[in-house]
Amino acid sequence: MLVAFSVAPGTAGPDGSVHDAVAKAVRIVRESGLPNRTDAMFTTIEGEWDEVMAVVKAATDAILEASPRASLVLKADIRPGWAGELDGKVDRLEQALEEPAHEEDR
Structure with a gap:
């Protein structure tokens, strides 16, 4: 599964x-050993349900050490039997973008 999440303290x-x-939260994700990527808005992590959710919880707990309140936004793509989708989904999109547009798509 892929989980894109954003966790932030309730106080800045x-x-x-x-x-x-x-x-601190991103450091926990990176040290987890699971495939991950961070951009300006979210961190995406790939793995099995229990291991991914354990990392999300640990990252949230790290935020709660700095603030009495945390905000967590989470989106998951649950596709059993698939792996390598952190890159695979993007690779397929880039491939589709390289193909000429169909006349009916214009």
């Missing part, structure tokens, strides 16, 4: 930033 630092707390 004096400049309104949350990057220090979020860095």
